[in-house]
Amino acid sequence: MDILGFLKDEGIDAQIIAGVEAYRAEHPVTDAELAERVPQPEYLYYGKEVWEKALAALLAGENLLLTGPKATGKNVLAENLSYVFGRPEWNVSFHISTEASFLIGADTYDGDKVIFRPGPIYLTAEHGGFVVLDEINMARNEALAVLHSALDFRQIIDVPGYRKVKVHPAARFIATMNYGYAGTRDLNAALASRFAVLNMPVVGEEDLKKLITNRFPKINTQICDQFMKLFYELEKKAAHADISDRAVDLRGLLDALRLIEKGLTSGAALDMCIINKTFDPFEQNLVRDVVNARIPADLTAAHVFTA
Secondary structure, eight states: OOHHHHHHHTTOOHHHHHHHHHHHHHSOOOOHHHHTTSOOOSSOOOOHHHHHHHHHHHHTTOOEEEEOSTTSOHHHHHHHHHHHHTOOEEEEEOOTTOOHHHHHEEEEEOSSSEEEEEOHHHHHHHHTOEEEEETGGGSOHHHHGGGHHHHSTTOEEEOTTSOEEEOOTTOEEEEEEOSSOTTOOOOOHHHHTTSEEEEOOOOOHHHHHHHHHHHOTTBOHHHHHHHHHHHHHHHHHHHTTSSOGGGOOHHHHHHHHHHHHHTOOHHHHHHHHTGGGSOSHHHHHHHHHHHHHHSOTTOOHHHHBOO
């Protein structure tokens, strides 16, 4: 995939693209094991303004916090950024029990002696990778405190009993967060100040169409439009609190198309990937009414995709 060509086609500022090219030339990945960690995204993120803000922030040496509601493409963009810059990627999925020792590393026994097993933050700093800190506001603030010295002007990680690790100049930290989810909390102000914050918008119609047709180039145009309208109707109902945001699932919409492509009817595919993600029977019926008003339940691959 010619990712720089994609950015040019999206109309990204030429100076920003030149900066990405210079970064890649200055920080090539020559180690085969690290090269395997450079992601190959299944989906591309579409949205010129978001791309330019994210790329400019990373080129300026900032770390990036992606915020916004569900189905805005935060994780897709994070993976795309690692790919654009050609960097090995580590992922951390935060939860309430995430500890500092997991992030930095801990002692372990190798069968002969006790050794230090580095964690994803340590490896990112050492090798100049990108680390995606997914749902960063799920973790306790005391666990996240170990990131402070890596993310500010000090650019170091101090591993007690071992050594200080200087953060590689190519390394970047990309965090994602949703507000209001169960188990989330306000992000510590000291940590938040160490990120440039990008509020992710709901994907626009033109960009959503690009996303769907890029993944499913043979999709029937009228059917594509109906799936798009279904997504926005569900998003609108969730915004008005008529339904929860469980059914506002862009990944689920694309998964439904994939299941139709593999042989399921549209009704069965949308049941599995959209409707059944709302576990309350009353809400399921509300979502099913919206789905059925847009997408007939008996569509097959022959109806949805051209030969």
